[in-house]
Amino acid sequence: MFNLGHGGLTYWSPNINVARDLRWGRVMETPGEDPFVGGTYAVNYVRGLQDVEGEEFTQDLNSRPLKVSACCKHITAYDIDHWNGVDRHTFDARVTEQDMTETFQRPFEMCVKEGDVSSVMCSFNRVNGIPTCSDPNLLKETVRGEWGLHGYIVSDCYSIDTIVNDMKWLGDTPVEAISQSMHAGLDLECGWYYSSYGVETSKKGMISEREIDKALSNLYVVLMRLGYFDGSPSYMSLGKPDICAQQHIELAAEAAREGIVLLKNDNNSLPLNTNTHKNIADILIHYICTQIVFVCIGIPCKYTSPKDGLSAFGNVTYEKGCADVVCKSDSFIFSAMEVAKKADATVVVVGLDLSIEAEFVDRLDLLLPGYQTQLVNQVASVAKGPIILVLMCSGSIDVFFAKNNPNIGAILWAGYPGEEGGRVPLLTLFLENTILVGGKIPTTWYPADYVNALPMSSMQLRPNDELGYPGRTYKLYNGTTVFPFGYGLSYTNFSYEITSPGGSIDIKLQNNQHCRDVTYEEDSYRLLCSAVLVDDVSCDAAGYEFEVVVRVQNNGTIDGNNVVMVYSKPPVGILRTHQRQLIGFERIFLKAGETQNVKFLFNACKSLIIVENNAYRLLPAGEHMMVVGDGEASVPVQVNFEGQ
Template sequence: YIVSDCDSVGVLYNTQHYTRTPEEAAADAIKAGLDLDCGPFLAIHTEGAVRGGLLREEDVNLALAYTITVQMRLGMFDGEPSAQPFGNLGPRDVCTPAHQQLALQAAHQGIVLLKNSARTLPLSTLRHHTVAVIGPNSDVTVTMIGNYAGVACGYTTPLQGISRYAKTIHQAGCFGVACNGNQLIGAAEVAARQADATVLVMGLDQSIEAEFIDRAGLLLPGRQQELVSRVAKASRGPVVLVLMCGGPVDVSFAKNDPRIGAILWVGYPGQAGGAAIADVLFGRANPGGKLPMTWYPQDYVSRLPMTDMRMRAARGYPGRTYRFYKGPVVFPFGHGMSYTTFAHTLSKAPNQFSVPIATSLYAFKNTTISSNAIRVAHTNCNDAMSLGLHVDIKNTGDMAGTHTLLVFAKPPAGNWSPNKQLIGFKKVHVTAGALQSVRLDIHVCKHLSVVDKFGIRRIPMGEHSLHIGDLKHSISLQANLEGIKF
């Protein structure tokens, strides 16, 4: 069943003024497919919508049926809840060793290695006996679980995690992530001079980015950049910057600073975040995460008014997301490094494909010849429209690692085309020296189509360029009407 975000149906009337009355908002939501409201709005106004003729009782019954059917499948109508298979679950079932191990694995997989100059990472317990752990997020607990989280079974902070591998010298460097003063930076510099390696755990928290709290910019807040740069200059060993935050941060200064050898983005890694960070720092775990968003430079926000939600770039407007934005980035969407290396070989892939036209010649002329693209609605989008890509992935390094193969498609040139779009991915674990074969199914209608500026989904004819890891492959699409290719 479909449930609303909390209070969102009320927002239609109270905030967005989409409807003239609350009853109209209730009716519109249910008729659009909503089954359950998170909040009291539908409970208060749905009856009035039915009495006023805005909504049929049958519509309400259908929404109720969808909701109750799921509850029946869960056994909620099978008698005493405690007698059901899952009726006695409690905290002891949440904090099991298996579940806590899963939290650690999730944190491992979510860490993204953004920079690793001269193989700064992993650190070595044989060389790096003492580590300076510095930064406002270096010893945090609840910050690691973000918002909308339950009660954690227990926390391992970054400081605690690193302490399992080496002797630590700890300095916060700032009073919280706002970092409004530099009074603590001097002590952090002293710690960095005394240690064999320095780990700076910087970033944000829910006081900076959260629901109803928008960031004013993309830079590290307050004096954080000053703290990082001064500590990096003072450190006598390798320097690693760990960013704990949900959104992207412009850390161009650190990316371009040769004294900062490595950068990790850990997001908000959960209760086991500190243990996972330490495991990655010392090579017990090999990072394999990829960025799920583009990291833009600070000046991007000044060029993008929040009142303009267009995706496509235009004169004086840079566009949004990796699909349309062509300007400079700090780190691109999908970026993520590893302690090992991978090589790709395309073992099997089609070079051309005929797209059948399941409509009249008149429609063909009006949807293909005029725009060099076929409306998705004018072809038969069945399983026969799926193309198989077979890729061999070899671990050419000396460490086992998890690799996510990303497949991007770039359509033929056209005013309606995005730069590229992610059309498939596959995550595989490959031991050192081994080879894994993967298959990705690319559906022509779903993955090689684009939406033009009028909102119509079309399949462009011509050469589609696929970027498969570090490989490039072209597939030529041709229109086919009753066996006649165009």
């Protein structure tokens, strides 16, 4: 409701930066560490905001009507705000071209090409020495040229001032900085430099009228597509009653439900039964767990707190475990223990808040703050009934202590669940709501000592044994985890079987198509033609597609949700590439005993590629493995190349 009555039709959202390091304070705004998930999220988010029904795929995309204008941000390699004296306004992200192509750029490329977003925002930082908002190769050549943006490019707020006064890049004056950025393809500045120094820059001949006209055209075309000048009659009557309609409140609840992840459930501690668990102790750090709605999101229709969530299911005794999230004192722990001694079940809600992880605030560790860990352990040591630990945080927390504690029966991760976040996560604890649990974590949960292995300012993604770097993200990390990417339990049991046969993709190379070398391990078998450049083959041809059908069965006695995740593994022996990569996922609901076939259609040029160290996208020959989840089922797909 933030724009209600203000006529605002531009939403600078979503944030699709890859969560490279979970100390970053803005992980909460992103869809996680996987670039394919980030891109898929971006496409659907943007389509939901922008698309007018019946006008989704008009022939001239520059005239396609828009409901509102979305903005994919912040391009590129931006994932540090303020850590150990390193500041986003002066940080120079040193990134290899391989990592840029494979990871950092992919969500943005998908957002522009498949989501047809109408705006892209450049970030504060430099990448390999060049400020992103002054980089013509990034903005003009890649975003607008190669990817084909139909819209405008905007700076993050006050980025040009940052270039002049913080970076002091090239010693530029305000006039010179404007000239650099507009030449690079920056249409709009969030700040005051364009308005304060733009006329002077033009008079000095440092930007031409043609360039100004081009930027204005990019901006005004979006305004026209929004109906800014002649209106959009079907949307003119919308107001607060539409925003806060019951179906939209329920949508907020659905988002919170689907984001909940069950991380532990020993001895079927969950779900609780209201007939046997009548007296519940609720020990809270987060009395108001919905404060996240105040950050970059707007004004909610209403709030619910954890208190509201449990009251409907039994006699609830509330106790504050700490004075606040920082939890600098253990003075509340004794009273929390006394409550837990008498309860049929104890729910302990702990985690982080915006004073610990947020924009401008990065973390120094992966631990619960202050005495929170002691609170959990001491309450668990005396509790009469099962202990249910609910984590409210964005970046991961090392909860090995709780995972390995036999007195703690279950762990739920709720993230920051928004305006319905107090009610929904706690509803999932009870038998009447078991279908609600089925989410998967979108990041790798590292142990606490991970932060000692590599500084947050190191952009390196691949492991380096000589330096003791274990790598980053599930695709490349080679260390131990608290919980791996894509992990999540259910109150029921699912089994998986791939019913489609292993496929073969046979590609006959033309005279202008050449084999490319791939870096193999020393003793690995090398094919005569190791790979081809993706740009050299006809990826849209039917021969490049293959199907994977996964039969999923609910083997339990209760209904349940499940997210089916399919990964591809490259041929054995290829060096310095991903261990596996997610290529498809789908959420399904199955009643107890029910079976469903889930069909995935993949294209080899998107789902089987690797990115070599020279940043070329290659389709390697050999046996690729399609794997469901953590290896519950798999099937090979063979890629063969044949010369003329």
